[in-house]
Amino acid sequence: MTVIVLGGAGYVGSHAVEMLLKKGYDVAVVDNLVTGHRAALPLDVRFYEGDVRDHDFLNNVFAKEKNIEGLMHFCAYSLVGESMEKPTMYFDNNVGGCISILETMQKFDVKHIVFSSTAATFGVPETSPITEMTPQKPINPYGESKLIMEKMMQWQSEATDMTYVALRYFNVAGASSDGHIGEAHKNETHLIPIILQVAQGKREFITIYGNDYKTSDGTCIRDYIDMEDLINAHVKALEYLKAGGKSNQFNLGSSKGYSNLEVLETARKVTGKNIPSILGERRPGDPDELVADSTKANNILNWHAQNDLEHIIENAWNWHKNHPDLYDD
Numbered sequence: 001m002t003v004i005v006l007g008g009a010g011y012v013g014s015h016a017v018e019m020l021l022k023k024g025y026d027v028a029v030v031d032n033l034v035t036g037h038r039a040a041l042p043l044d045v046r047f048y049e050g051d052v053r054d055h056d057f058l059n060n061v062f063a064k065e066k067n068i069e070g071l072m073h074f075c076a077y078s079l080v081g082e083s084m085e086k087p088t089m090y091f092d093n094n095v096g097g098c099i100s101i102l103e104t105m106q107k108f109d110v111k112h113i114v115f116s117s118t119a120a121t122f123g124v125p126e127t128s129p130i131t132e133m134t135p136q137k138p139i140n141p142y143g144e145s146k147l148i149m150e151k152m153m154q155w156q157s158e159a160t161d162m163t164y165v166a167l168r169y170f171n172v173a174g175a176s177s178d179g180h181i182g183e184a185h186k187n188e189t190h191l192i193p194i195i196l197q198v199a200q201g202k203r204e205f206i207t208i209y210g211n212d213y214k215t216s217d218g219t220c221i222r223d224y225i226d227m228e229d230l231i232n233a234h235v236k237a238l239e240y241l242k243a244g245g246k247s248n249q250f251n252l253g254s255s256k257g258y259s260n261l262e263v264l265e266t267a268r269k270v271t272g273k274n275i276p277s278i279l280g281e282r283r284p285g286d287p288d289e290l291v292a293d294s295t296k297a298n299n300i301l302n303w304h305a306q307n308d309l310e311h312i313i314e315n316a317w318n319w320h321k322n323h324p325d326l327y328d329d
């Protein structure tokens with residue numbers, strides 16, 4: 001039985017492929033490489049290059065991969081700032097891709113899908129930490145597109161016998177512990193990899209966006225989740241669905257928040273580098289604090305984050321040091 005990983009050449013998807021293979025699953029990967037890297041995948045994995053919005057392409061893949069027990073779906077555009085400038089591009093790819101995937105699942109009677117949602121579906125929450133009962137009120141097209149995807153999955157699961165799990169990631173970071181794959185976004189905007197690029201000497205300084213937020217030191221607070229913990233949750237979610245679990249949604253984080261300055265200090269400690277920083281303006285659309293309450297994932301999936309921020313940065317630093325040019329493609 002096969003698991004198809006859609007978006008498997010991306011940052012999160014490539015770590016999912018690695019863990020599924022390690023655990024003995026048969027894996028096939030679909031990716032159009034718009035932001036992904038072929039080099040992030042093992043050479044011998046079955047790889048289909050194409051766009052999930054292309055119905056004929058996806059039909060051909062599903063027809064070839066006969067015994068599909070489930071999908072993991074990572075394909076998306078996922079930059080908040082870019083989504084504010086190009087909303088239709090985000091709805092086209094994220095929602096359009098989801099329509100095509102759900103239709104193809106139905107046609108080929110594929111029963112289960114685990115997919116990436118995001119803390120960005122919550123917008124600026126009124127309370128913290130954020131549970132699954134917290135109202136979802138996205139404040140940008142990216143978060144809105146992911147909320148629409150969640151709702152499409154829900155309606156489709158009511159209309160057919162497919163089941164899904166939406167995993168709402170908080171801030172994903174880190175790399176595989178053996179150091180051979182890691183975060184290699186073509187257009188990097190995330191805090192930890194940018195800080196590590198400064199530590200490597202590839203950038204002069206990190207700009208910390210704003211210090212007048214309603215937090216202890218004035219900088220934003222985020223909840224960082226380790227890549228390997230995150231992928232573990234995907235495997236548990238797939239097994240939960242295969243065992244007959246009902247469609248569900250889970251918030252995934254460590255349940256502990258770190259301010260941007262605390263992240264910077266931890267990176268200085270891990271790398272032993274000075275890492276110069278300057279203070280900049282607030283970045284539009286940044287909530288003060290996003291911290292997950294992952295009790296539900298613990299109760300139902302028997303999942304909790306095991307690795308702390310220091311471990312996350314150690315693995316990320318290991319990857320960045322050993323891959324100064326990231327992937328070569």
Ligand SMILES: NC(=O)c1ccc[n+]([C@@H]2O[C@H](COP(=O)([O-])OP(=O)(O)OC[C@H]3O[C@@H](n4cnc5c(N)ncnc54)[C@H](O)[C@@H]3O)[C@@H](O)[C@H]2O)c1
Pocket residue numbers: 006007008009010011012013030031032033034035036037050051052053073074075076077078093097116117118119168169170171172173185
């Ligand atoms: N990285 C984070 O902190 C974070 C947080 C919350 C949610 N997410 C979600 O997790 C998922 C993976 O994120 P990532 O950081 O690995 O991003 P990524 O850009 O590295 O990976 C996305 C992958 O999907 C592929 N893709 C995109 N559109 C496609 C299409 N139409 N057809 C085929 N392939 C397509 C890309 O080429 C890429 O390989 C995304 O859905 C993102 O929204 C990420």
Ligand SMILES: O=c1ccn([C@@H]2O[C@H](COP(=O)(O)OP(=O)(O)O[C@H]3O[C@H](CO)[C@H](O)[C@H](O)[C@H]3O)[C@@H](O)[C@H]2O)c(=O)[nH]1
Pocket residue numbers: 078079080118119120169170171172189190191192194206207208209210220221222260283286290
């Ligand atoms: O150069 C930088 C980059 C980021 N930041 C700050 O660092 C914090 C974290 O920013 P990231 O860009 O690393 O991550 P986000 O919190 O914006 O977003 C990430 O986590 C979200 C959920 O929490 C969504 O899932 C989203 O897709 C994902 O990119 C924010 O306060 C941001 O302003 C800086 O100060 N300087």
